[in-house]
Amino acid sequence: MDTALEARLRLQILDWVRERAEANGGFLHRQELLSFRIDGHDLPIIDFSRGIRNPAEFSSTLSIVTSASGPYDDAESDDGLLHYAYRKGDPWTGDNRKLRTAMETGQPLILFRKEQPNILTPVMPVYVVDDEPENRQFVIALDESFRYMGDVRELSEPQREYARRLAKQRLHQPAFRTRVLLAYETRCAICELRHGSLLDAAHIVPDSEPLGLPTTSNGLALCKIHHAAYDQNMLGVSPDYRVAINHAVLEEIDGPMLKHGLQEMHGRTIVVPTRAKDRPDRDGLAWRWERFTRA
Ligand SMILES: [Zn+2]
Structure with missing residues (x-):
């Protein structure tokens, strides 16, 4: 040719x-x-x-x-x-x-x-x-x-x-x-959005930390909005898999994305992978949760 x-x-x-x-x-x-x-x-x-x-x-x-x-x-x-x-x-x-x-x-x-x-x-x-x-x-x-x-x-x-x-x-x-996307069946752990192109794998313990390994149990499949909110500490996930939205964001008044996309996620339980070994590591979640509650 x-x-x-x-x-x-x-x-x-x-x-x-x-x-x-x-x-x-x-x-x-x-x-x-x-x-x-x-x-x-x-x-x-x-x-x-x-x-x-x-x-x-x-x-x-x-x-x-x-x-x-x-x-x-x-x-x-x-x-x-x-x-x-x-x-x-x-x-x-x-x-x-x-x-x-x-x-x-x-x-x-x-x-x-x-x-x-x-x-x-x-x-x-x-x-x-x-x-x-x-x-x-x-x-x-x-x-x-x-x-x-x-x-x-x-x-x-x-x-x-x-x-x-x-x-x-x-x-x-x-x-x-x-x-991570495969483990979560291509679905946001928080809102269950199912569009692969809008999903990321978020690190629980960031990869800049020694424990921030690229393993499935240190990951969460999150849509772009929830990933950014997680990284900004606007949204946290507790070691018992509860979603929390920070107080300032909960009290804001704005359009539908804020209301449905963030505020209504407060108190939900995340969807985790079927296989136990793929689920988020509780120690990693605790490490991250502590930073969210302090922010
Ligand atoms: Zn989402």
């Missing part, structure tokens, strides 16, 4: 994945990726049975799938880059050759993080930035700038810090959102 055509298709695919993920709440279902069509042709975005998608007519890799091991990614290293092992077999042909072409041409790929069977969180665009034949692996970065940083094995401390920050924003946070 002509390089310009491949590049155009690739960008169309990236746009489509981004839009679908936004509509769902940050993730896609395996089936919708397998049944993707463009210009009247089938063009699956992931492979049916393998963790890498190399369409026959494409010169470089379109997507890779990695698995989640806890909150972190199995390909992730502590330098904030992803280390992707060579595919089995000859390092110079097939999948490995197409990953190398992606590195040489700088074409963007999609990394899909598999959170659960059939559910994938897209992280994109990502770039193959290094080839380490001695370790039989490629290095994948979450930002194009790493293509121009010289030897990624010799990054300066500020560059490493940047890579780690990117991993948090572009990999850990989207994956956290997917896990």
Whole structure:
């Protein structure tokens, strides 16, 4: 296939994945990726049975799938880059050759993080930035700038810090959102709104704190309004799952959003996940509740 055509298709695919993920709440279902069509042709975005998608007519890799091991990614290293092992077999042909072409041409790929069977969180665009034949692996970065940083094995401390920050924003946070939204069946814990595109995963203990881990039990699925109200301490959730609205807000007089969206939530009980291990951690809620009552 002509390089310009491949590049155009690739960008169309990236746009489509981004839009679908936004509509769902940050993730896609395996089936919708397998049944993707463009210009009247089938063009699956992931492979049916393998963790890498190399369409026959494409010169470089379109997507890779990695698995989640806890909150972190199995390909992730502590330098904030992803280390992707060579595919089995000859390092110079097939999948490995197409990953190398992606590195040489700088074409963007999609990394899909598999959170659960059939559910994938897209992280994109990502770039193959290094080839380490001695370790039989490629290095994948979450930002194009790493293509121009010289030897990624010799990054300066500020560059490493940047890579780690990117991993948090572009990999850990989207994956956290997917896990939390799935646990809450894509529903705001407070008002039960069911639009994935309007839902966030709020941290109970913020991620700036040592205990603020991106685990489901440190999360709450909240709509955008309730997330912002929670972060502003206008709204609190007690360790026994009660919603409280702060006094000043309760006494205000304003339009329907204030009345129905906030004041009427006072005293409700949040909706929690079915699985006990996904439910909000009571100690985390207590930590946060104390800050709400003090505010
Ligand atoms: Zn809500």
